[in-house]
Amino acid sequence: MTDTPRGRAVAILGSTGSVGVSTLALLERFPDRFRAVALAAGRNMERLAAQVRRHGPALVSVADEVAAREFRERVPDYAGRLVVGVDGPLAVATHPEATVVISALVGALGLMPTLAAARAGKDVALANKEVLVVAGELVTQAAREQGVALLPVDSEHNAIFQALQGHNRSEVRRIVLTASGGPFLHHTVAQLASVTVADALKHPTWKMGSKITVDCSTLMNKGLEVIEAHWLFGMPADQIDIVVHPQSIVHSMVEYIDGSVISQMAVPDMTIPIAYALTYPDRLPLSYLPSLDLPAAGTLTFLPPDRERFPCLALAYQALRAGGTMPAVLNAANEVAVERFLAEDVAYRDVPEIVRSVMALHPRGPATDLETLMAADRWAREAASAWSVASGGGRQAATAT
Amino acid sequence: MTDTPRGRAVAILGSTGSVGVSTLALLERFPDRFRAVALAAGRNMERLAAQVRRHGPALVSVADEVAAREFRERVPDYAGRLVVGVDGPLAVATHPEATVVISALVGALGLMPTLAAARAGKDVALANKEVLVVAGELVTQAAREQGVALLPVDSEHNAIFQALQGHNRSEVRRIVLTASGGPFLHHTVAQLASVTVADALKHPTWKMGSKITVDCSTLMNKGLEVIEAHWLFGMPADQIDIVVHPQSIVHSMVEYIDGSVISQMAVPDMTIPIAYALTYPDRLPLSYLPSLDLPAAGTLTFLPPDRERFPCLALAYQALRAGGTMPAVLNAANEVAVERFLAEDVAYRDVPEIVRSVMALHPRGPATDLETLMAADRWAREAASAWSVASGGGRQAATAT
Numbered sequence: 071m072t073d074t075p076r077g078r079a080v081a082i083l084g085s086t087g088s089v090g091v092s093t094l095a096l097l098e099r100f101p102d103r104f105r106a107v108a109l110a111a112g113r114n115m116e117r118l119a120a121q122v123r124r125h126g127p128a129l130v131s132v133a134d135e136v137a138a139r140e141f142r143e144r145v146p147d148y149a150g151r152l153v154v155g156v157d158g159p160l161a162v163a164t165h166p167e168a169t170v171v172i173s174a175l176v177g178a179l180g181l182m183p184t185l186a187a188a189r190a191g192k193d194v195a196l197a198n199k200e201v202l203v204v205a206g207e208l209v210t211q212a213a214r215e216q217g218v219a220l221l222p223v224d225s226e227h228n229a230i231f232q233a234l235q236g237h238n239r240s241e242v243r244r245i246v247l248t249a250s251g252g253p254f255l256h257h258t259v260a261q262l263a264s265v266t267v268a269d270a271l272k273h274p275t276w277k278m279g280s281k282i283t284v285d286c287s288t289l290m291n292k293g294l295e296v297i298e299a300h301w302l303f304g305m306p307a308d309q310i311d312i313v314v315h316p317q318s319i320v321h322s323m324v325e326y327i328d329g330s331v332i333s334q335m336a337v338p339d340m341t342i343p344i345a346y347a348l349t350y351p352d353r354l355p356l357s358y359l360p361s362l363d364l365p366a367a368g369t370l371t372f373l374p375p376d377r378e379r380f381p382c383l384a385l386a387y388q389a390l391r392a393g394g395t396m397p398a399v400l401n402a403a404n405e406v407a408v409e410r411f412l413a414e415d416v417a418y419r420d421v422p423e424i425v426r427s428v429m430a431l432h433p434r435g436p437a438t439d440l441e442t443l444m445a446a447d448r449w450a451r452e453a454a455s456a457w458s459v460a461s462g463g464g465r466q467a468a469t470a471t
Numbered sequence: 472m473t474d475t476p477r478g479r480a481v482a483i484l485g486s487t488g489s490v491g492v493s494t495l496a497l498l499e500r501f502p503d504r505f506r507a508v509a510l511a512a513g514r515n516m517e518r519l520a521a522q523v524r525r526h527g528p529a530l531v532s533v534a535d536e537v538a539a540r541e542f543r544e545r546v547p548d549y550a551g552r553l554v555v556g557v558d559g560p561l562a563v564a565t566h567p568e569a570t571v572v573i574s575a576l577v578g579a580l581g582l583m584p585t586l587a588a589a590r591a592g593k594d595v596a597l598a599n600k601e602v603l604v605v606a607g608e609l610v611t612q613a614a615r616e617q618g619v620a621l622l623p624v625d626s627e628h629n630a631i632f633q634a635l636q637g638h639n640r641s642e643v644r645r646i647v648l649t650a651s652g653g654p655f656l657h658h659t660v661a662q663l664a665s666v667t668v669a670d671a672l673k674h675p676t677w678k679m680g681s682k683i684t685v686d687c688s689t690l691m692n693k694g695l696e697v698i699e700a701h702w703l704f705g706m707p708a709d710q711i712d713i714v715v716h717p718q719s720i721v722h723s724m725v726e727y728i729d730g731s732v733i734s735q736m737a738v739p740d741m742t743i744p745i746a747y748a749l750t751y752p753d754r755l756p757l758s759y760l761p762s763l764d765l766p767a768a769g770t771l772t773f774l775p776p777d778r779e780r781f782p783c784l785a786l787a788y789q790a791l792r793a794g795g796t797m798p799a800v801l802n803a804a805n806e807v808a809v810e811r812f813l814a815e816d817v818a819y820r821d822v823p824e825i826v827r828s829v830m831a832l833h834p835r836g837p838a839t840d841l842e843t844l845m846a847a848d849r850w851a852r853e854a855a856s857a858w859s860v861a862s863g864g865g866r867q868a869a870t871a872t
Binding site: 232234235236238241313315325326328332336337339351352353354355356360361364365367370373374 | 635636639642729734757
């Protein structure tokens with residue numbers, strides 16, 4: 071399993087999502103450095119077809135038979151292998167030629183294939199934060215055992231990863247994740263109560279999928295990143311801080327014991343962390359991207375996060391401190407709550423209420439194996455689906471304050 | 472020449488200046504890590520006497536016999552060696568026990584002892600930027616030949632040094648020095664014309680000596696730092712940029728070819744770069760310093776430098792590009808011009824005029840040896856001393872615009 075003269079062999083879990091699209095665009099810019107050998111997509115067959123025609127991967131996976139039919143219609147002469155359903159991402163993640171797997175599926179769906187990739191000895195470029203939130207211990211253990219790298223693609227964790235290079239881990243005082251603060255940074259509690267789906271899908275700086283965009287607005291995304299940072303960098307909860315930085319230029323920071331703060335800044339373009347994850351410890355000349363022009367950017371501001379208006383943050387720290395299956399429960403309950411909000415089945419402010427209620431009902435337990443975690447995940451999904459304003463009681467409480 | 476169990480043996484050129492005082496305060500905090508073996512001071516005998524009583528260096532040097540008499544009166548029982556005059560700093564810089572020399576004399580005075588330190592195989596922690604401005608080629612060559620480290624103490628260069636750790640030098644796109652902009656950042660040309668000595672000595676963030684404070688206000692300090700950065704980091708002039716950052720929190724930055732900008736931030740306290748230079752690649756736990764609190768700091772702003780209102784910047788780039796003896800001439804002319812301004816002998820706006828006039832008269836030549844550089848330095852000092860409004864003609868021209 072080596073990279074051929076034709077460049078590094080890349081498998082992508084989530085090729086039609088925003089990270090997948092950015093990754094393929096990067097691969098296209100550097101055809102001598104990379105080639106895409108396997109792509110896992112869901113149901114966006116128009117995009118997948120275009121990707122397959124351009125990159126000619128040996129393996130493709132799609133969500134179901136409906137998608138598979140559409141794919142065959144769009145690319146009738148596809149000569150590679152097509153895998154349908156849940157086995158697809160597993161096949162892509164363990165494709166024999168691939169030496170690095172971009173893990174960019176949305177939500178807990180990415181967990182099993184990412185774990186499989188690490189266990190198969192592939193380096194993992196991790197864009198799916200739920201993987202570490204749910205199964206941080208298992209995934210980091212698999213990476214250690216196989217001697218593979220877990221390379222963060224999230225802009226914040228990639229920034230921390232860059233800011234740790236060349237300095238002693240034992241001399242880190244804390245890591246500081248920056249948060250854009252989302253579209254509701256200055257909303258009052260009353261305004262937060264009337265947020266619509268359309269409101270929540272407007273993110274000020276990054277263009278991303280709808281689930282993560284809602285998570286950014288509740289700051290649950292940042293909470294999940296705190297848990298992810300814990301696993302990636304081996305830091306306890308009280309050495310991971312958050313600062314709101316609406317301009318999203320300082321992507322995160324590491325503070326050392328001497329008071330030095332090393333940060334990585336860049337224009338908000340996922341190409342940069344994706345490229346660094348793929349070529350670490352080297353960098354690619356991304357001269358076609360706009361440079362960071364600080365005078366043009368003007369002003370950088372920093373605020374403490376408001377843990378009262380954004381209760382998802384405290385819930386995430388609580389789950390990290392509880393450990394075991396609790397982060398998996400936090401994540402599953404949040405996924406369902408966000409789905410229900412996007413379906414206009416619950417209100418915006420119900421999202422943290424659902425997560426809180428489900429966590430409160432969950433008996434803490436160790437995360438010894440994938441089955442236990444998946445059982446906790448399923449249980450939390452059911453509990454979050456069953457939650458109603460009446461049963462949860464959260465709405466009344468929130469309205470009363 | 473090894474460090475004993477009593478800690479790293481430090482010699483300080485300029486012990487009673489601000490960097491010297493900060494260094495000794497640091498040494499006092501970490502008595503197991505360091506000891507001061509030799510101190511070079513000038514005429515501040517009250518301070519030197521206190522330092523000697525506290526640190527018991529084996530060697531002390533002072534400016535002249537007057538200072539020496541005062542020193543003997545203040546510390547009658549001093550058992551170490553006292554050297555008087557220009558040989559003093561040389562003796563301190565080459566003290567057999569010292570393994571690192573803090574080069575913090577003001578101006579070109581520090582050049583010979585710093586070069587001597589490098590040639591004697593001492594690591595050099597460099598706070599005196601004029602050393603590299605005048606003799607960058609000779610000093611960096613001596614350091615290379617002896618295999619000693621040149622460690623930057625200036626907060627900007629120390630920040631760049633930190634931001635280069637763990638990344639590939641060949642992948643640097645540019646380095647960006649931050650400048651506070653000085654007290655006259657928003658002055659018009661007319662306002663700059665009426666600046667007094669008292670105005671010029673008020674620096675918004677750092678507390679420093681008067682020569683460097685004036686240099687900060689004219690931005691000549693930043694110009695000298697550009698030349699220093701060229702020698703420290705092997706970067707050509709067009710890969711060294713300046714951005715004005717009035718809050719002095721981002722101490723400088725390195726931009727890489729992928730668009731990532733790595734910066735070091737910290738509270739403005741020289742202890743941090745001094746400590747990093749002394750313990751590199753390790754850090755000291757400086758937990759007694761205030762932490763950088765970005766939300767409390769509030770807003771970070773960045774502006775392009777105004778090269779018209781601050782002509783010293785362009786003069787420094789011009790000197791760097793000309794090379795050879797020209798940076799020495801720039802520096803010497805500036806030292807005299809600032810002295811004359813501080814003595815109220817010339818106006819504030821005459822400072823760049825003097826430098827420009829002297830540079831214009833200087834025939835470019837190579838900087839092959841110290842004698843040539845010293846001759847250029849002497850010539851420039853004489854020319855700058857002789858400059859008058861009438862002969863320079865600068866005042867009229869400036870007034871006309």
